[in-house]
Amino acid sequence: MKDIKVIAFDADDTLWVNEPYFREAEEKFSNLLEDFLPHHSVQKELFKTEMDNLALYGYGVKSFMLSMVETIGRITDEKADIKLVNKAVNLGRELLNKPVEILDGVEKVLAALNGGYRLVMATKGDLLDQERKLIKSGLEKHFHHIEIMSDKKVSDYAKLLKHLDCKPEHFLMIGNSVKSDIIPVLELGGFAIHVPYHTTWAYEKVDIKIDDPRFFEAESIERIIDFIS
Amino acid sequence: MKDIKVIAFDADDTLWVNEPYFREAEEKFSNLLEDFLPHHSVQKELFKTEMDNLALYGYGVKSFMLSMVETIGRITDEKADIKLVNKAVNLGRELLNKPVEILDGVEKVLAALNGGYRLVMATKGDLLDQERKLIKSGLEKHFHHIEIMSDKKVSDYAKLLKHLDCKPEHFLMIGNSVKSDIIPVLELGGFAIHVPYHTTWAYEKVDIKIDDPRFFEAESIERIIDFIS
Incomplete structure (x- = not known):
């Protein structure tokens, strides 16, 4: 990487x-x-x-x-x-109206990576709701670009990469959903790190063992640094 | 202009x-x-x-x-x-589930401007619904960039301009809502052409006479060409 x-x-x-x-x-x-x-x-x-x-x-x-x-x-x-x-x-x-509860280690990791990389937030969901959560979180300052996507299929990531003018081999996606954050990105030729979360929506669950040299699994978001640096 | x-x-x-x-x-x-x-x-x-x-x-x-x-x-x-x-x-x-009914003159105008300018679609509403309407319309090919905005206030246009790396004096907005498409763009220092539509949502109605050298009123979308060229 x-x-x-x-x-x-x-x-x-x-x-x-x-x-x-x-x-x-x-x-x-x-x-x-x-x-x-x-x-x-x-x-x-x-x-x-x-x-x-x-x-x-x-x-x-x-x-x-x-x-x-x-x-x-x-x-x-x-x-x-x-x-x-x-x-x-x-x-x-x-x-x-829920408050935004930032997960452990997130701020530290974003601060550590900011400057060395273009950081992007890529999420699906309600446009206004996700924008509101980002503002409530105070994390906006770390991101070069925010993409709120109607879906996270291969074609959606292809559009995002084109928009960012970034080749797949220069792109790393980090997320908790193997289905939405990992598989489509690997399929495009990008890198992906899965950071599991204890609760997963039934829709996002997949029973697949991924064998790909561009795929990594981190037990917490703080550990992604081990793979990147 | x-x-x-x-x-x-x-x-x-x-x-x-x-x-x-x-x-x-x-x-x-x-x-x-x-x-x-x-x-x-x-x-x-x-x-x-x-x-x-x-x-x-x-x-x-x-x-x-x-x-x-x-x-x-x-x-x-x-x-x-x-x-x-x-x-x-x-x-x-x-x-x-409504079909998309393109307004008279739109395709002709987009085809005429495409090439000479970066064309952008800037709309508010549901993310998925607006994407779906764009695809149904067949107009996607004319646009360099699609922006689905959670609102159309001055700060939202400022973000869009930053994102497009475009100065206000190089930006022209065209739309039917004086409140959402015209006033905030003029406030930023951009150009705006109002193309009225016969039906307007009560929320978008304003009773303001605009006196601004960067503001124009076109009686139909086909007439915007008169102001641009």
């Missing part, structure tokens, strides 16, 4: 806490519907709705909110009290 | 039809609630909800959908049948 010029960081669950907040919201959502279905079935139904809506709504909290609303209608055969809908919407509003 | 290097176009109601689709959805939404309130009051309440949610949700169809859902709860004092909520959500889904 001698020729890296651009280092891109995923944001949710790489720079700051995200998935545990969603899990908490899902728990509360299941509580709302426990008169109709057991918790695990509610969560299964919600996930099904989210997957059905992904192509139309994209990622992020507002999509999650709309999927909760739709799931209430379906699970209850349109018999739920509308108060449940408002409660679900409020769970989403709580998510949007 | 001799030194223009970058020409940026707003998208909704500048390149393609947008606001009339929202108006149609608002009409249908008022129909859903006519047992509770007269049409104009429903629309007033919906607009109030949208304004209250703007800072938290941002612009776009998903925000509009969540505001419809919330308005049903408030107008009916949480007594509405949940079926109304699902009907409102479906109005939003219809909006997301």
Whole structure:
């Protein structure tokens, strides 16, 4: 990894806490519907709705909110009290208003790499929500460029690289999702370091063993320095 | 306007039809609630909800959908049948699935300017929805850069100009909203051409007479050529 010029960081669950907040919201959502279905079935139904809506709504909290609303209608055969809908919407509003909790080691690593590399934040989700989290985090000063992507497929990274005027062999992506942060970048010919997080959204889970000389696994974000320098 | 290097176009109601689709959805939404309130009051309440949610949700169809859902709860004092909520959500889904209707003259103008200038599309709204509309429109090939912005305030344009490495005096913005496309760009020292559209969202309406040597008004997008060349 001698020729890296651009280092891109995923944001949710790489720079700051995200998935545990969603899990908490899902728990509360299941509580709302426990008169109709057991918790695990509610969560299964919600996930099904989210997957059905992904192509139309994209990622992020507002999509999650709309999927909760739709799931209430379906699970209850349109018999739920509308108060449940408002409660679900409020769970989403709580998510949007959460404070940003930066993960351990992130500030130290960004400060250490800043100057030697062009640092990029590359995340998917709601445009405004991710911008707001970045501002709340105070991490904006470290980044040369912020890219909020509608998806993280190979074609999306290809567009990002073109935009940054960076060849794949000079590009390193760091993130917690093998599916979104690692596989598409390796496929393009870039480098990738996986920094696992304890909680992963079912959608992001993959059961693949990666065997690629441009792939590395770091047990924490502070350890990525070992691979780069 | 001799030194223009970058020409940026707003998208909704500048390149393609947008606001009339929202108006149609608002009409249908008022129909859903006519047992509770007269049409104009429903629309007033919906607009109030949208304004209250703007800072938290941002612009776009998903925000509009969540505001419809919330308005049903408030107008009916949480007594509405949940079926109304699902009907409102479906109005939003219809909006997301609308075909893209390119406005008269747009393709001709873009083709004429392409080559002589860096053309940019600068729009606010849902990230995925605006990307999808651009792809459906077939206009992507004309643009050097696409910027989907969470807002169109002076600071947002300043960021865009920095990103494009373009001085304000080399920048021309074209759009239908005096509030979002014209005033902030003039304030930065850029050029702006207003191309009015017959339908304007209440939020975008301003009652200001602009007296600025860098401001022009074109009666149709085809006439912008008169000012540029």
